[in-house]
Amino acid sequence: xxxxxLVSKFQDKDEKAFESLYNMYSESMHxxxxxxxxxxxxxxxxxxEVFIKAWHNADSYSSKKGRFFTWLINISRNAAIDKIxxxxxxxxxxxxxxxxxxxxxxxxxxLDDKTDAIGIKNFVGKLKKKCIEVIELLYFKxxxxxxxxxxxxxxxxxxxxxxRNCINELRLMLEV
Amino acid sequence: MDIKExxxxxxxELYVAGSLSEKENQEIYALLLKHPEVLDEVIKIESTIVTxxxxxxxxxxxxxxxxxxxKLGLNKETPVRPLHxxxxxxxxxxxxxxxxxxxxxxxxxxxENNNLKEQIQTVETDKELLEVTIEKYSNDLTESKQLITFLxxxxxxxxxxxxxxxxxxxxxxxxxxxxxxxVVLDVQGLPEPPQGKVYQVWSLxxxxxxxxxxxxxxxxxxxxxxxxxxxxxxxxxAFGITLEPAGGSxxxxxxxxxxxGIVEAS
Numbered sequence: 001x002x003x004x005x006l007v008s009k010f011q012d013k014d015e016k017a018f019e020s021l022y023n024m025y026s027e028s029m030h031x032x033x034x035x036x037x038x039x040x041x042x043x044x045x046x047x048x049e050v051f052i053k054a055w056h057n058a059d060s061y062s063s064k065k066g067r068f069f070t071w072l073i074n075i076s077r078n079a080a081i082d083k084i085x086x087x088x089x090x091x092x093x094x095x096x097x098x099x100x101x102x103x104x105x106x107x108x109x110x111l112d113d114k115t116d117a118i119g120i121k122n123f124v125g126k127l128k129k130k131c132i133e134v135i136e137l138l139y140f141k142x143x144x145x146x147x148x149x150x151x152x153x154x155x156x157x158x159x160x161x162x163x164r165n166c167i168n169e170l171r172l173m174l175e176v
Numbered sequence: 177m178d179i180k181e182x183x184x185x186x187x188x189e190l191y192v193a194g195s196l197s198e199k200e201n202q203e204i205y206a207l208l209l210k211h212p213e214v215l216d217e218v219i220k221i222e223s224t225i226v227t228x229x230x231x232x233x234x235x236x237x238x239x240x241x242x243x244x245x246x247k248l249g250l251n252k253e254t255p256v257r258p259l260h261x262x263x264x265x266x267x268x269x270x271x272x273x274x275x276x277x278x279x280x281x282x283x284x285x286x287x288e289n290n291n292l293k294e295q296i297q298t299v300e301t302d303k304e305l306l307e308v309t310i311e312k313y314s315n316d317l318t319e320s321k322q323l324i325t326f327l328x329x330x331x332x333x334x335x336x337x338x339x340x341x342x343x344x345x346x347x348x349x350x351x352x353x354x355x356x357x358x359v360v361l362d363v364q365g366l367p368e369p370p371q372g373k374v375y376q377v378w379s380l381x382x383x384x385x386x387x388x389x390x391x392x393x394x395x396x397x398x399x400x401x402x403x404x405x406x407x408x409x410x411x412x413x414a415f416g417i418t419l420e421p422a423g424g425s426x427x428x429x430x431x432x433x434x435x436x437g438i439v440e441a442s
Contacts, residue, residue, distance in 0.1 A: 015245070015250055019241060022241050022244070023238060023241070024226070025226065026237040026238070026240070026241070027229075027230035027233045027236075027237050027238075028225075028226050028229035028230045028233070029229075030230075030233040030235070030237045031229040031230050031231065031232030031233035032229050032232070034232060034233060034234060035232050040234050040235055043233075044235070044237070044240060047237065047240070048240055048243060048244050048247065051244050052244060052247055052248060052297075053297060053300075053301065055248055056294050056297040056298070057297065057298065057301050060301070063205065064201070064202055064205050065198065065201055065202075065205075066191065066194060066201045066205075067191070067192060067218070067222060069192070069222055069225075069226065070191075070192055070193070070194040071194075073194065073229070074194050078304055078308075082304070101228075101229075101232050104232050104234070105231050105232055108234060120227065120228070120231040121231075124228075124231070135228075138189075138190070138193040138195055139193050139225055139228070139229065140229070140232075142193075142194060142195070143195065144195045145190055145195050145196075148195070156394075156395055157394045157395065160185065160186040160187065160189075160190060161185075161186050163186055163189050163190065163193075164184070164185070164186030164189050167189050167221060167224060167225075170224050170228060171220065171221075171224050174224055174227055176220050176223050176224045176227075
């Protein structure tokens with residue numbers, strides 16, 4: 001089924017469509033949230049909350065405003081950031097180290113049953129530092145172009161072209 | 177519009193990341209409907225990011241959907257088939273009626289409870305949206321304050337750039353801080369550059385006339401307040417702005433000189 005139809009069925013509260021979208025994106029959302037909270041159990045809880053929120057607020061999504069995936073990833077980042085700012089999280093004494101998403105992928109146990117994880121591990125290991133930084137900020141942290149340009153101290157135009165080149169490298173590796 | 181060039185600009189990657197403005201998102205949506213190759217590119221970028229972000233997830237998430245459904249109260253139970261007994265049994269009728277009343281009451285309560293939960297969710301989402309808005313405005317305010325501080329500095333040299341033959345109504349302003357070699361350029365009074373063209377800023381010394389490029393304004397359209405900060409370590413005697421092909425030119429195209437202003441000797 002086309003993504004557009006799936007999303008519109010989901011907005012009509014169709015459970016099957018909801019499950020399909022969940023299967024398509026839950027792992028990605030869990031990854032983005034995990035990269036922020038750095039705790040598997042907490043990340044699982046937050047990810048479930050995100051899908052519950054998405055179900056309740058399905059009407060507020062419109063394809064005119066952007067991709068469904070982008071909408072979902074936005075809710076995920078906000079929910080994860082809310083979580084690490086919350087009192088209960090601060091009291092839990094969690095240590096948020098400053099590793100990039102790449103380090104997490106490479107730390108995954110190689111016996112992981114997720115078959116694609118092993119392949120992508122080799123790929124991301126080849127990414128240049130400057131690519132890792134810009135992907136981390138734009139996709140995992142949700143920075144705007146301008147915020148990324150300030151953080152990395154480079155012009156806005158450079159962020160745009162560099163990011164394009166980096167995503168192209170990934171696409172080449174993943175053959176997308 | 178050159179679609180290939182548009183795709184190569186990297187704007188679609190930012191679209192998937194969600195880092196563009198609402199207006200830009202709507203423009204891209206219109207393009208997606210018109211050009212299948214743009215949609216195709218967006219889908220490929222998105223699929224790359226889906227794979228990449230999923231790879232960060234340390235555990236499988238598929239089995240958690242059950243819990244999500246339960247929390248939403250979506251698990252429907254199979255209907256119970258009533259047993260038919262021969263003959264009229266008033267007790268059973270009364271019993272069923274009572275059960276029905278209780279059932280309806282229960283249903284109403286659950287429904288009401290869900291409605292309230294939904295309202296809480298909506299309020300929470302609204303709150304999050306407000307927080308984002310406040311953060312944005314507070315950032316805007318800090319920027320504005322920084323700008324005012326900069327403009328009020330006593331060593332700032334202000335230069336008005338007047339419109340020239342090609343566009344007499346145009347104007348621009350240059351605020352030059354010689355100590356930090358910084359120039360803030362206010363180009364609110366320039367028209368939108370046509371597709372494939374950019375404004376290029378020049379520092380000029382007059383005798384003999386020597387232009388030095390200070391760079392091009394690539395994001396003219398996307399910058400809301402039309403203020404740009406550029407470096408200028410030259411001993412400028414005048415500033416000019418010309419319209420040049422995208423990427424800029426080695427030397428200014430004088431027929432396309434939009435504004436020009438001379439620095440008053442202090």
